[in-house]
Amino acid sequence: MNCELAHERIVLAAYSELPDEQVHELDRHLAACTECSQEREQLRALKTLATAYPVVEPDPNFVTRSRIRLEDSLDAIPPKRWFERFGQRVLNNFANLQAAPVAAVLLLIVGGGAGTLGGYEYAQARAAHAAGRVPAATAEKADSGQATPIPAEVSNISSVVRQPNSQLVDVTYNQVVPQHIQGSLDDPAIRQLLMLASENASSQGVRDDSVGLLAAECRAGHACQGEGIRDALMVALRYDKSEAVREKALEGLQPFVAVDMRVRDAVLEALLNDSDPRIRAASIGVLEPVEADTGVRRVLSTVANSDNNPHIRTVSREVLSRAPEFQ
Structure with missing residues (x-):
């Protein structure tokens, strides 16, 4: 095994x-x-x-809001183009043919690659041809004073409907247009955008900046409600792939470890499971205000006696030694 x-x-x-x-x-x-x-x-x-802790059922309103947010996020995902779907299908078929002979697998790879490349070039040619036709049509309408502006930043077309007994066509399309907003850190809109940015999977820099700002707000004693900034920091501490982002999230949660059981559990999980020894050691320091808690001391005892990292074992023992009456 x-x-x-x-x-x-x-x-x-x-x-x-x-x-x-x-x-x-x-x-x-x-x-x-x-x-x-x-x-x-x-x-x-x-x-x-x-x-050691009772199971707390989530608030129904919180569950409803989470589901609505998830549905909105899924709806906002643009549909895949036909050649992307074709490529995914080729990959799925390849996974199902792991036991096939080598010659068949090689044939599938060559055929799939040629088909995908040909489809991509065909799509590019069609796009270039369409781009050449649209300005010409627009120029003709411009000569008659009825020019229709060419839409910019079109992500996809959602519907095309021709009006009955008419040459008019209704085209519904979706756009991806960058927007900009400026405001103070206590502005609810800015805070909401920062929480969304903390989940930006495509940019570590955006996550790093947003989590850093949220953590600074919490350390400064500003409003960090459980169902908001605090939740965003706990998600970052548990799941973000960047050590720098997780470290900033841990720093932002430090003021709440003694008052919020959920924060305490998130820090204990980081102590047990985080891949970065620095964050695990920092988690022990964050837990010092609640070192007398039974659950915390149980975890610290396990780490102090059996952790692979000697520095983390030493730090855990030092914390445990400060309250010998609880040992």
């Missing part, structure tokens, strides 16, 4: 969803693999921490 398969089975075993024969196989692997054994211990500590 390799470590990747072991990681999947550790989660299933933790929730008693792994068959007995696979449990025995997993135990044999864990006995010989220190890294996987460490991951199991961390998962057990996280489960223990989770059971």
